[in-house]
Amino acid sequence: MAIKVIIPTPLRGYAGKQDxxxxxxxxxxxxxxxxxxxxxxxxxxxxxxDGRLRSFVNVYVNDEDIRYLQKDDTPVKEGDTVSIVPxxxxxxxxxxxxxxxxxxxxxxxxLDGHQD
Amino acid sequence: xATKTDFSAATGAARAAALSNxxxxxxxxxxxxxxxxxxxxxxxxxxxxxxxxxxxxxxxLGLYLAAAGVxxxxxxxxxxxxxxxxQRQILFSTEDVGRPKIEAAAERLRHLNPDIQIDRHETKLxxxxxxxxxxxxxxxxxxxxxFPTRYLVxxxxxxxGKPNVYGSIFRFEGQxxxxxxxxxxxxRCLYPEPPPPGLVPSCAEGGVLGVLPGIVGSLQAVEAIKLxxxxxxxxxxxxxxxxxxxxxxxxxxxxxxxxxxxxxxHPTIKELIDYAEFCGIRGEEAPAPQANVPEITPRxxxxxxxxxxxxxxxxxxxxxxxxxxxxxxxxxPLGDLPKRVSELDSSREIIAHCRSGKRSAxxxxxxxxxxxxxxxNLKGGILAWSDEVDPSVPKY
Numbered sequence: 001m002a003i004k005v006i007i008p009t010p011l012r013g014y015a016g017k018q019d020x021x022x023x024x025x026x027x028x029x030x031x032x033x034x035x036x037x038x039x040x041x042x043x044x045x046x047x048x049x050d051g052r053l054r055s056f057v058n059v060y061v062n063d064e065d066i067r068y069l070q071k072d073d074t075p076v077k078e079g080d081t082v083s084i085v086p087x088x089x090x091x092x093x094x095x096x097x098x099x100x101x102x103x104x105x106x107x108x109x110x111l112d113g114h115q116d
Numbered sequence: 117x118a119t120k121t122d123f124s125a126a127t128g129a130a131r132a133a134a135l136s137n138x139x140x141x142x143x144x145x146x147x148x149x150x151x152x153x154x155x156x157x158x159x160x161x162x163x164x165x166x167x168x169x170x171x172x173x174x175x176x177l178g179l180y181l182a183a184a185g186v187x188x189x190x191x192x193x194x195x196x197x198x199x200x201x202x203q204r205q206i207l208f209s210t211e212d213v214g215r216p217k218i219e220a221a222a223e224r225l226r227h228l229n230p231d232i233q234i235d236r237h238e239t240k241l242x243x244x245x246x247x248x249x250x251x252x253x254x255x256x257x258x259x260x261x262x263f264p265t266r267y268l269v270x271x272x273x274x275x276x277g278k279p280n281v282y283g284s285i286f287r288f289e290g291q292x293x294x295x296x297x298x299x300x301x302x303x304r305c306l307y308p309e310p311p312p313p314g315l316v317p318s319c320a321e322g323g324v325l326g327v328l329p330g331i332v333g334s335l336q337a338v339e340a341i342k343l344x345x346x347x348x349x350x351x352x353x354x355x356x357x358x359x360x361x362x363x364x365x366x367x368x369x370x371x372x373x374x375x376x377x378x379x380x381x382h383p384t385i386k387e388l389i390d391y392a393e394f395c396g397i398r399g400e401e402a403p404a405p406q407a408n409v410p411e412i413t414p415r416x417x418x419x420x421x422x423x424x425x426x427x428x429x430x431x432x433x434x435x436x437x438x439x440x441x442x443x444x445x446x447x448x449p450l451g452d453l454p455k456r457v458s459e460l461d462s463s464r465e466i467i468a469h470c471r472s473g474k475r476s477a478x479x480x481x482x483x484x485x486x487x488x489x490x491x492x493n494l495k496g497g498i499l500a501w502s503d504e505v506d507p508s509v510p511k512y
Contacts, residue, residue, distance in 0.1 A: 009289040009359075010322065013451075019362065055309040063368045085357065085368065087307040088286040089263045090172075090324060 003031045003076050006083045014041040028061060029072030031082055046084065056087040135161070139231060143185050156345045157185060163344040166190040166253040168241060168269055170221040172329025173259030173283050173336060175207040180337035182225040182232055186344070189225065190235040190253055193217045204326035241265055243388035246272040255340050257281040259333060263310035264391035270295060270303035271388055274378045279352075281339045283332040287322050288360040290332035293351045293370060294339050296379065300352035305373040310395045328360055409480040412492040414504040417467060428464045432479040433471060441498060441510050443469065450475045453482055462488045469494035469501075471512070 002022035007015045015021060016039065023038075025031035036043040048054050059066045060083040066074045076082060135143065135157060146152040152160075163186050167174050170193040181189055197205075197212045197220055212220040218238045225234050237249060241260075250256055250272050258269045258280055266284075273280040279297040283290065295302045335356065342348045355368045378385045412420075420427060429445030431438060438447050448456055450470070460466065466488060468476040473496050480493040494501065502509040 009287045019359075054311070056307050056311040058306065060368050063366075065369065065371065068371055083357075083366070083368065085291075085355070087263070087310065088284045088289070088291060089266060089310075090261055090285045090322075 002078065004081045005031060005035050006081060008084055008086055010086055010088065011042060011045055011084065014045060015039045025076060027072060028059060028066050028074045028076055028082060031076055032059070058085045059083070060085065139185070146184070151347050152345060156347070159344050160185045160341070161187040163255070164188040164190070164253045165340055166192065166250060166256045167259060168192050168256065168265070169259035169261065170205070170207055170217045171201065171259060171261065172204040172285065172324065173333035174221070175205045176330050176333035177257055177259060177337045177340070178207060178221060178225055179228060180334060181340060182229045184341055185229065186232065188233040188235065190237055190249070191218060191221055192237040192239065192241055192249065193221065194238055194240045204324065204329050206330065241268060243268060243391065246388060247276060250276050250278055253278065255279050255281060255343055257336050257340055259283060259336070264395045264397065266303060267310065267394060268388065268391045271378050271385060274302050275387070279343055281336045281343070283336040285324055285328050285332050288325050288328060290328055290358040292332055292335045292339070292356040292358070293354060294343070295352070297343065297350060297352040299372065301370045301372040302376060302379040304378050305376045306355065306370055312396050325360055331358060331360070409477050409484070409493050410491070411495040412467060413495050414501040417494060418505045426464060428461065428466045430460070430466050430468045430479070431470070432468055432476050437471065440512050443498065443501065443509070445469065450479050453479055457483070457486055460488070465490040465492070467492050467494055469497050471497045472499050473497040
């Protein structure tokens with residue numbers, strides 16, 4: 001009945017703090033759409049303004065990168081696992097924390113609750 | 117690129133031709149394994165590995181490579197040991213706080229194994245020095261903490277044809293792979309571009325489980341040693357994901373991107389570039405975007421509180437931070453501010469604060485736009501309060 005989307009640690013705060021979410025859909029695009037319609041804040045972290053997946057976010061169906069399948073149109077079926085894998089930089093942790101996610105629009109949305 | 121690379125063949129220093137009796141004893145648990153044996157141990161002895169960073173990842177990596185008898189280990193770092201490092205950077209002891217990391221690290225590795233050579237590179241890795249630094253080594257291990265250096269390490273490795281053993285961590289989660297090995301994919305094939313600064317929380321924002329870099333750095337050490345021995349299946353072409361909370365390892369397929377600008381069929385990057393610019397970072401620190409919000413210094417706040425002024429202290433940090441220390445303020449996390457703004461009284465003068473002043477600057481700006489006239493941001497946050505007013509408040 002469902003496709004499991006695995007949410008990576010940096011994005012869990014935008015997905016009700018869950019590590020995975022069950023969604024419906026016949027393609028990866030539909031599955032992610034179902035996810036972002038439930039968790040609106042996730043959308044701008046996954047997609048750029050032009051509607052394309054951000055270049056530092058990869059999406060896999062099971063263990064295959066959708067860039068080498070049919071991208072958003074890659075079919076998914078019940079029991080498949082969709083993984084969202086963003087780049088993370090950490091290792092030595094010497095850097096000062098950066099500022100918060102910047103607001104993406106003038107309505108003041110996008111205030112995030114990360115530590116500063 | 118189809119054959120296994122033999123890292124030991126090119127060097128063959130005379131002193132590495134054989135093991136002393138003491139070395140035979142030291143490495144006996146390697147020597148009695150057919151996968152290593154005398155041949156493998158001599159390969160380790162002749163190998164030259166460069167570790168970028170001596171932090172969370174570099175610590176277990178350096179320790180295991182030194183213990184394994186890797187003959188020459190280069191370490192690159194320019195930082196000093198800090199008390200907050202000791203929660204995970206197991207190369208260092210409490211008495212090392214304040215010392216240059218490179219000095220403490222080299223000393224620790226030398227004590228562990230006096231038979232090997234430790235090269236100290238006390239410098240920041242840059243586009244100017246990376247190629248010269250890498251040239252002397254067989255394998256580069258990336259234990260850095262930021263995107264510009266990761267892309268720099270990747271590109272320099274590809275340009276020189278050196279494998280790059282990659283590891284990265286965030287909170288409870290880690291990634292490991294081997295890039296640029298025998299025609300396999302590189303970091304840019306995985307992620308063509310870094311996130312713009314600030315969109316994804318940086319690691320220092322998110323914290324990290326102290327053991328996590330121990331696991332990921334150890335996995336990097338395993339991969340480096342396997343490359344040296346020429347044994348087993350490397351992680352080239354695979355991305356290993358580790359989730360410590362779920363205690364689950366997963367593996368994803370990585371492909372070389374024929375259009376990759378550095379390792380693709382028609383590369384466009386043929387020399388090192390400006391990686392700060394590539395990652396959208398101008399200057400060392402990104403300037404605070406809310407520099408214009410009205411501020412109050414900790415000392416001013418203290419004297420106004422002492423005077424008995426009616427001030428409403430608004431703490432916009434998270435509840436788990438409030439438990440660490442607080443100024444007795446009203447807790448309303450920044451992320452909840454838009455939906456809970458009605459809890460605040462706009463007729464009172466509000467002093468917003470967080471840990472360092474960044475989140476509260478954003479809160480101050482938000483409240484001003486929402487019509488609050490009397491809002492001030494506590495400059496420097498609780499950290500500055502601790503420095504300038506009340507040292508009994510712990511810093512974190």
